[in-house]
Amino acid sequence: MIQISDQATAKIAELIENSEVNGAFLRFGVNDGGCSGLSYQIRIDDEMQEDDQVMEWSSFKVVVDSASQPFVDGVQIGYKEAGMTGGFTIDNPNAKATCGCGASFRTAAYRGQAKKC
Template identity: 35%
Template sequence: MTQVVEITEAASFQVKEMMRHNGEEDSFLRVAVNGGGCSGLTYGMGFEKQASPEDDKYEQHGIPILIAKDDAPILQGTVVDYKQSLMGGGFTIENPNAIASCGCGTSFRTATKTGTPENC
């Protein structure tokens, strides 16, 4: 399977640190799309112990990654990075399929999927 989401080296370092800290070294990183947010869709990232038959699996920078087959077209070409600043650090997500997003940076919509917007 080809990679759907690119995890940068900085993001992979942070994910590995989180996996070690939380005892999740034998888990997958799930990158997901959920309904909600100001623009209708939100990103989700978390750890899961098992893949399901509806998941695409691949590995990047030594991190096993899961993406639901339904989410793959929405996330295709997305880059997950980790940026450090004076105010701390955080993950950033650049999705070429997003045609609109809100100020929070985690809510978006695409030309083919609008989701279910909520008040922010």
Template identity: 40%
Template sequence: MSNVSLTISAAERVQSLIAIEGKPNLMLRLAVSGGGCSGFQYGITLDDKVNDDDVVSEQHGVKLVVDETSMSFLDGTELDFVEDMMGASFQFRNPNATSTCGCGSSFSA
């Protein structure tokens, strides 16, 4: 079971992106990799494959896939989709991040 949660807003945005792609079997893949201005960076992709080390869950009609290594950095994280005057973006609320960069796409743990 995944300890990463999607808000309804994030799930609705992912569903619309999957609809645009026209491939209903796509899943949301979250990952963490080295890099970014704070040490680690988030990755968000649509994927149709599940690897041996993936943790898969379904939330609000979206299949969420996270590899075991990334899960250790994302445990307890909430992914939201926010639209405001500055634009629209996915936002990570990660309790494991000790600091984040200004753009919100990288963090340190």
């Protein structure tokens, strides 16, 4: 299960509302890549896939594909306003190592396909 802070919830709701797409939701998951092996994907989407898992959150849906689920279970998504460096933050209890910018990670059991940042 994913947790989302109040600040992140407000920002996601704003992004979805401003997307002007009917049925938009937050898609969250991981892909191979990044300095540490796996990189986070967080975006507004409106197309469901067959293997998607849907979680109702506040005024929107959070969708995670089944391949990403083991890597993001227990994740806490936050949001910080900090001038030029503000944005979403991700605290992942599954991550055993992360890159310097925090955009990629690896777990104890899976290193992913690391690529230069």
